[in-house]
Amino acid sequence: MKKWFSSVVLFIFALSLVWAGGQSEAPGESEETVSQEVTIEFWTTQTQSDRMATIQVLVDTFEALNPNINVKLVAVDENDMATQINTAAASNTLPAIIESDTESIVAFGAEGLLNSEAISGLIESIGPEKFYRGALSLNESAEKGVYYGVPYHGWVQGIWYRADWFEEAGLEPPSTWENILKAAEYFYRPEINQYGILVGTKAEAYTEQCFTQIAMANGAQLFDAQGNLIFDTPEMREAVEYYAELAKYTPPGPQTWRARDYYLQGKMAMFFYSTYIMDDLALESDAQDSLTNSNFADLEGKSFDPELVENTRVATTISKTQEAGYGTILSFGIPAHGDELKTAAAVKFLSYLFTPNAYVTWLHMAPGGMNPVLKEMAVNPRFQNDPKGIFQHYGKEKMAEIIQGLNSIETFSIVEGKRMAAASTIYSKQIIPQMIYRITQEGMEVDAAMDWAEMEMRKLME
Template sequence: MLAIMLMFLIAGTVFATGEVEGASTGPVEIEFWTTLTESDRMATLQVLIDTFEILNPDISIELIPVPENDMASQMAAAAAAGNLPAFAELAAETAVALGVEGLLDVDATTDFINDLGKSRFYQGALELVGVGDGRNYYSVPYHGWIQGIWYRADWFAEAGLAAPDTWENILTAAKYFNQPANNQWGILIGTTAEAFTEQCFTQFARSNDAGLFDKDGNLIFNSPEMREAIAYYAELAKYTPPGPQTWRARDYYLEGKMAMFFYSTYIMDDLAIESVAAGSLTGENFEGLEGAFFDPELVNNTRLASIITHDQPAGYGVIDTLGFPKQTDPAATAAAQKFLQYLFTPNAYVTFLHMAPGGMNPVLPEVTDNPRFLNDPKGVYTHYGPEKLAEITGGLESIQTFGIVEGNRIDAASLIFAQQILPQMLYAITQEGADIDRAMAAAEAAMRDLMD
């Protein structure tokens, strides 16, 4: 019932704004591969497709769920068999990898982005899927999550400290707020040997222009910039709660015992909505538990520094894109372009993004001003308001990773990530007191081992 109502609502508003043209050439059938395999998300996608098909009776779209981890291999298999889908949802890394192999229609993608307006996108999101020449693109960014430093704006204001968006500001604030005697801690950065640690560290390394590889895939890990970033990270780790820490320690912040913590935008609902915060501890298996401590004022007192600047600005996030795999029939690509055009119309876009408030953020800055976007079904965004949402999604303006360098996807970076070489090194330095140079040499040796 809800789905049908939603369909009419979207159809009605789309007609009213008149953003979709009715012109068509002939009946086209295309496949849309999605990684949103959960049934409620599939249902929302189907509503969007149904609405589009009503508006465009000559196009029919078949929705096919593909688990995210299988997407790359399934695409490769489909390419070999000559039946690539005309439209697919691809993680940015996957898109670049497939694009480099020539499976994606770069011209159709670039045309689409230019038609929609290149300047309407967050540039960091676009650069992530760029071919490397600054003009052409492998895939169209659609939504993403952002990581940054969430901090107690009220504490910072009281202390007269500047927002934690540069190395100096972060370290000053971490020192100032770290008061172990009062059981209050400066900052949470990852220090266990797991992915979260690498995610936190990436932002510092990239803000110092330190990378793992140059664009030709040569290992440039052991650089003065990287050493500087590691030394800074180790210094910052002194102001985290004792022992190795990971994202779970975010609860200290929710309990008012910490000034700053690294986290993705997935924290937004935990901060804003009591039932969600409670659910993060209870859930259906522990119905008797009362749930976590909840401070209703915390969401108002919290802000996000999504970009860290030292040598250069660095944000961290993961972008999901929609791409046009190569087709023999140009009509199929045209149909996919038309569908994506529809998905970027304000109402369809907001409907899509509302599948996961906090997790799916718009790649077009203008969306955060849309009143419908602010009114998500879970009621998360109303707690933030347009200004803070713009600040949060602003992290997409300069996303930096180790894995994509000037339009080249470096496969070895994923291997190094999977092997947790950087987190193991940071764990050894921050927890076992290992010497930085020796730890770096060991990490470099492990990376070279892996690449042989």
């Protein structure tokens, strides 16, 4: 009896060892075609459940067409992408496809984590001339024609503001440094729970997005055309000081994009945001989760303001010494995991996502927020006829203007047409947001904070 029992225990133990040993897959058994059964992981930054559901529909359709390929969809927060990729690379568990902002894609590519050959091949097969030039060149490596990622969709950032309040107060639209500050000061009335402007003050990507546009407007850069770090310039210092000044008119404490809710509740005059806000402004069903819950009847801002969309305008460029626009292109990258079978499957899946049906389905997840990077898709009548009626609401011209804006996006990582990979690394490590957090929340002096940031940047570039 005991002998029987102990041998069962031993057997189970041995079995568990075998199972654990079988967990790591043998890499490198490759074939060019996708004739073998293969499972690929697809990391997306579209973490909202409704978007996940839409992408899953696309995945299911693709799997039905390609029975040999299984696609596993994984949601990764945009702020965690760098950490996740670096740890996955260290543990040899890189996914087959990632979807992320282009800055991060370029940073990963520069670190040697991406398969630029496969992606460049895909771009070649789609036809580079079909893309908006600006969107594609953001993905280009220092070598011409070699790309780290393929652009897929993008958004444009601007300052959205209460045109009716501005008109009443006789203020100019917030498209210059001076006008923005003046209005922020004017509308900041914390005693009645009303705030001037929302700029990011949390150590997150949103903060860097707001800051970049402001700094660009003053001609501040991280690098010169020779690739030298030029962070400590009078222009940059002015931008940091100006940003810290604006932060005083932001709702109290560390804030991020989520505070846009206060605007939808009628408690704020201006906020930095992408074109993703268009459906929340126009449609009650989308605005719902930004409004205070109707269970708390005494709290202000609980109901939808149907006139808000009429009373809201957007300033997509800001100027001080020059005009600056900002936005983000989301791109796909294929990590360099060395498994050719998975790479082939990934390329196949990405090609599928560029077919008109799949592309339109994806873009319609967030009309206004997700804009196409292929020229012919922008004028596709099916794309322009979105189920939420956003195109109808804002008019085709306004939408065309926004999509055009994707062509003129500027970032710290391209100086005079040259790729500064280190700037993307600095972006993905969130050095500037951390600096802004220290200044605005921890009361650090601008000088000390900028010194700290420069030291961190130099550490990264070593």
